[in-house]
Amino acid sequence: MNTMACRAVAQAGLSAATASLDDEGAWPLLLVAGWLTTAADLTLEQTLLDSFV
Helix, strand or coil, rough: CCHHHHHHHHHHHHHHHHHHCCCCCCHHCCCCHHHHHHHHHHHHHHHHHHHHH
16 A cells, blocks of 8 residues: 555655746646555555554
């Protein structure tokens, strides 16, 4: 699960780098927010699963 969270953070970094090069609009920043939200959700889910074991 942590591997998936790390990949989501990496995708957020890639999206942020791409967004900084684009002049098209705010939508690439929404991708960054989405990937960071995914990483946070995966980390929280893993924490909850670990607390039940």
